[in-house]
Amino acid sequence: MSRSRYSIFSLARNAYSHHRNWPKAWRSPEPKSAYDVIIVGGGGHGLATAYYLAKEHGLTNVAVLEKGWIGGGNTGRNTTIIRSNYLWDESAAIYEKSLQLYEGLSRELNYNLMVSQRGVLNLAHNQHDLHELSRRVSANRLHGIDSEILSPFQLKEMVPILNVSPDVRFPVLGASLQRRGGVARHDAVAWGFARAADARGVHIIQNCEVKGFCREEGRVTGVETTKGIIKSPKVGVVVAGHAGVVAEMAGLRLPIESHPLQALVSEPLKPLLHTVIMSGSVHVYVSQSDKGELILGAGIDAYNSYAQRGSIRIIEDMIAAAVELFPVFSRLRMMRQWGGIVDICPDASPIISKTPIDGLYFNCGWGTGGFKATPGSGWAFAHTIAQDRPHAINEAFGLDRFITGALIDEHGAAAVSH
Amino acid sequence: MDNGYMRQGPLDYIPISAELEADQGGNDATVVLEDRGFRGQIVLQGKASDAEFFDAVSDITGLRPSKETNVVTGGPGFPRLLWLGPEEWLLVTEDEESGRIMLGLTNSFKGRHVQVVDNSDAYAIVGVRGASARDILAKGCTLDLHERVFRSGSSTRTLLGQVQVILHQVTDDPDYEIHVHRSFAEFLWEWLVDAGQEYGLKTVRP
Amino acid sequence: MLLIDCPWCGPRDECEFSYGGEAHIKRPENPDKLSDAEWADYLFMRTNPKGRFPERWVHTHGCNRWFNAVRDTVTHDISATYGMGEDGPEGRS
């Protein structure tokens, strides 16, 4: 089908026709009765999976089923930080793959994802933090991932509004920096993948909730949805916070608990923070969006929840932490706060895996930090579904690791959630 | 050997500056902060169903542990017995009394499943009294301190200024005593001084 | 901020409590007899329901007691709290 390519020229051309001729970014077809692959969940990961199924594996008879509107889950409510400086080999590999994909993705998808490699800083406030930083930086470098350590002095140069005074409750002793890290526009990631997948023939079906699975002789043959039964020999489930709910439909139990993770934005301001800063010990992270709001996040609420809201205490604490690090924030104002439902695994690492049920695949457990993994996760999941076996890059992220004990403990990397 | 002269209270080192600053409230202070010094503080644990335990405690201390939540037996004088949990009480005595009582309790519980631990040095005791005491506490405590709910003779563990404390309302004035772990005592004291600033807080040294 | 009704102390603010996750998960009597998969089920697998959820809390900054609560994970309504070892409104699911 013909799609108009996006560019400054097409914008100018369309300006003449008062933008009346822009086509749909993606169609909204009625579901067919059967597909080769069904992806449950129209978040970034699900849409990326569909895109790579089509692009890398030639599977275009694919539907993405989304219970609400695409990108409305965690993809639409995350703090948009991307980076790949994870500790363990397995994680570094997949997050780095993802970051590399991000680097060329706007052009590939012909959709500006506003990938902004403005650098990501992790602050250290005590000796233990410093040791952990240097452990991670050392591992990253040997992995070929850019990573460096900054002194408080260098930090002050880079981020003048950061309080690096030694006379504070938790002085900043140093930081690690991944220059290739940064942010990307969250909504654009979902929309860009949707548009590109749609262009390759994928059906994106919104307001279609999966309510159950069709099974024959132990294997999955389709899904029951609010739009009726849709058949498919392969079903990939990518529903983040709802992983447990959908797993239960298939009679599976997962090592996952769903928690609220909150974030907030300030009113829009002229540029004042040009990089991303996280502090695990003082417990906040912050960046400024291209639109001008400061975007803040921190840790999960302790209890399980599917409510997309949490307790104000978390918000107060993260703001207190932010004001401590950036005293000039004190007179700024919170404009909006919200929550998402994050799928937490015991080892803070994801699951991209086949399941004990043939034809059923799960991709979940990204918890507080899967936005950065969106392209990589979709890429690997597409491989897993298409080939019916994991790619080397996600082999370690199987469900069996909870049985064997081969956990990939990234609590350190995920301590402040992002 | 009398060690009295060698004792160091957890609040002995409060910087003078905080005192002066707080003193500006002068005489019309609506709230007063006090270091209530050393006390015997003995943790008692025993089964609610263990009648002999209750009898023994009341024999030795003259007080029967309350089975009712958050209720203090005794007080405003000493000893007092604060309910901490369904199987846990804090016996607060005059400092000089604690050794004797401790010994009495330990002896009478020999062979019983009861725990008696002298934790006298684990807590500093800070007094907050005066008209604004309630408002000051409310700045850092989520309890409902309204007199309809928390009154003299109420006590509970709770959080105050991010620190776990045992809060006891001693009299209606109101007069509160805060048992705070020794290591947090200076922090909490400074926090209270700060919170009391707008009420002209006055610090009193014993 | 949740208001949690401690079975001993009555309603108190969430900040006084610590969360203990799913309730009524019994430690296996004889771990040695379990397969790795069964052990993993005890260790890691969780029901994680959307809706009514029996869970555990401890009143850390209060009476220091553990107890169970049935809370709706969507509305956050707490329909019951009850002591450890007691049966909840829906038995020991």
Next chain:
Amino acid sequence: MKRQRYRMPDGGRIDRSQPLHFTFNDRSYQGYVGDTLASALLANGVAIIGRSFKYHRPRGVFSAGAEEPNALVQLEQGSHTQPNLRATQIELYSGLKAESINCWPSVDFDLWSLIGLFGRIFPAGFYYKTFMTPNLLWPIYERIIRQAAGLGRAPSDPDPDRYENINTHCDILIIGGGPSGLSAALKAGQSGARVILADEQNEFGGALLGSDDEVDGGPALDWVEKTVGELEEMAEVRLLPRTTIFGYYNHNFLTAVERVTDHLGVSDDPLPRQRSWRIRARQVILASGAIERPMVFENNDRPGVMLASAASTYANRYGVCFAKRVVVFTNNDEAYRTALIFKKFGIHVSLVDVRPEFNGDWPRKATAAGVEIIFNSAVTGTRGRRKVKGVNISAFGMDGNLGETRHLSCDLLAVSGGWNPTVHLYSQSGGTLTYDKQRMCLIPEKAGQAVNVVGAAKGTFELERCLKEGAREGARVAKNLDFVGSGSVRSKSKTVLENEQPLQPKWLIPSRKHPEGGPSHFVDLQTDVTVADIALAAREGYDSVEHLKRYTTLGMGTDQGKTANINGISILSGIRGEELPSVGHTTFRPPYTPVTFGALAGRQVGQFLDPLRRTPIHHWHTRAGAVFENVGQWKRPWYYPVLDEDMNDAVVRECRSARKSIGILDASTLGKIEIKGPDAADFLNLIYVNSWNNLEVGRCRYGLMLGEDGMVMDDGVTSRMAEDRFFMTTTTGGAARVYSWLEEWLQTEWPEMEVYLTSVTENWATITLVGPNSRKLLGELTDDINLDLKSFPFMTWREGKVAGVPARVFRVSFTGDLSFEINIPARYAISVWTACMTAGEKYAITPFGTEAMHVLRAEKGYIVVGQETDGTVTPGDLGMERMLSKKKDFIGRRSLARVETLRSDRKQLVGLDTEDPSTVIPIGSQIVATTKKRPPMDMIGYVTSSYYSPNLKRSVALALVKSGRNRHGERVYLPMENGTISALICNPVFFDPEGERLNG
């Protein structure tokens, strides 16, 4: 200074006897006490206050309250500056300074407005469609986009103000002090219930403040005054003016921010600037009123276009009338009031009503007053770029077609599209909304929490019914909480009007050029979202309300679309051809209006950010000049520099003394737990990997604790005090965790076990004496503990007096040297410490800090949980598998039998012997077996501990290395930024491997 050209000679709630001077954009003006910045600017004829977000169009005051989308300013300068404040909510004070934002070089002449000229190329979401190639240029585009975006500026200096927060509880919280809220408060208050009444405005009265209504036969504001007076008298009623309830959370927890001194301007008041309230309410009565809905027509954003109720408010409340000719444009009756008010002030008023002509009290009154009424017509556009000069009017019938255009000149266009109940908090609380077809607005449907809605917030717009509803609900809610009181009779307001006509659901007025609405039909004035943008979004498939919002940014401004969202979704529903309810609405989220970070942080800043813990010996260390390090919440002495020593020198000296003669360490931070009960030993058997039954009273044992996943969680020495009593020590960092862990198992899993626990960490100070002379020194301080090797062997403990103080002394060692851990009640800590120092002078006793402690223990290969372990390390990995009891179950045991934990190539603890003995490997460095020119390289492990050992005169390092125990003697490499370190894998015990020094 200009005089207040548009101020009427009398009337309003301003105090003309108290003039105030202020500056706006560097020009001086005058206003009065009681003014807002907006009313004062209007009184002075300032029309352009700001520039719009995207196209930089001139914008003026649009409303008179919290819903203001346009009139945003930068208030004050320097460290007091605050961006993005609404001029409509800033109370005027003397000396106030404000500036326009988002314009350059000035608000009147803004070069950024050139963007407007290219506006056509930049429809909603344009940035997603361009700037993609070449990759390299994007950062430059991005910089320009960022500069153009954003509104005000952040301060460049720290905030000089103070903020407080406070918790409170009440029976009934009433939100909004208009007629509904006040009458509810009165009834609730009379019942004796604990009531809080909060209103964001500086005074109570709500809509009455800007109207000319009557209550009980007199001016409504007299009634307000009387009611507030009565409420003030009630002991259990707390009135909170200037307090916005901004969030409605779970279990009726609401948050509010009170502007305590903002209205006093920049001052040194000891009071906080703002106070945030955390309110736990048993019941809430929501009386938050309603927000007027604007109309959407071409160029509806010009300065001089204003909500009708706002226009009345400026006239009635602030005595400001800044127009010579007014056009009122409406689809409902309510705006006739506005027309009448202006008429009363003798101003020429035309009223354009989209409804067909009808006979009723309102048109009759208006006509009688001389208002020209133009029925069946609509304003289709405005004239005048910088300020409205006139309007175009066309007949606009039921068919939706426009008739002939005529022109009316005016300098104020007051628009009214009906009212939207302020349901933000209701929705936040989990309540659902429903579309009221009669009143054409979203009203509360089903409550999610204990909230009751009254008055305009519920869609009850008539004053009489507001009063009634408020009183009724106030009494009912109180009664349900068992409060019944007696009080005055209900107040009444007579407003019986005949033939009132319902609102006509027309809000979008086409223009001839744009029959469906176009790029100058503004829906969201703040984010510059137009009807054309909405149409484009829908056309491209972003046609769910949520996609629409995110693609166009509709409702995403600082006003969160208070005047925009409903129009936006109704336009979308038109495009989709669906009813409004099926289109739905976006989520209402806190805060209701923006809240200062400072207020949310409260006093949890600076030294109060996080509690700080001091050991009982802290002040001795301070006086000794110790440098402290943060260990969790503790301050621990890190090292004690003497004279001009740096850290290195100090640590070298401290380490040497400890091995040569005697060192002294404050170890009070160790966790300590008393464990008692007949089942105590069995309990420890489950908690620790090793066995405890056979430990004799008087002896100590090192224990290792695992999580149920088999990973090392904590360690420490536990001693048997009696048959049924143990004294456990934990790591500093693990103290609280371990205590809770033990309680958890006891209470949840093994309640039948008879064991009691008490944490005694804080009761005991711990002083550790280390070194060959420690026995001698201790001998001088005690006469009732026999210290000789036989009677007090390693791993035993004794009770006695040290320096005259009752003590428990433990012969344990974390350094490999002879060592005593003296525990004394905390009150004696400094005196015992001082006694040690004094008696130890002849041995050159040396206090040492945590750094030296680390060096000493690393020399011995002793692990630190949290440094050698990270939650992924098993006892086997640490070489401690021999400790694992085979005779019993213990927590974590089963996990050690899994495939992964049984592997022989796990990372195991080893020592590293650097090729150059003076090289100290940075902790954390990764290890490879073979180096390559460039990454990736295979990492086989990493360095957990690494120090220079002054005693061995070489570096020592501990590491976890794959199959490390089988690799002793192998060479490994540590690629660093500047070269590679080479080392041999060796035994982790560097110092005194035979353990000969333990006994001195």
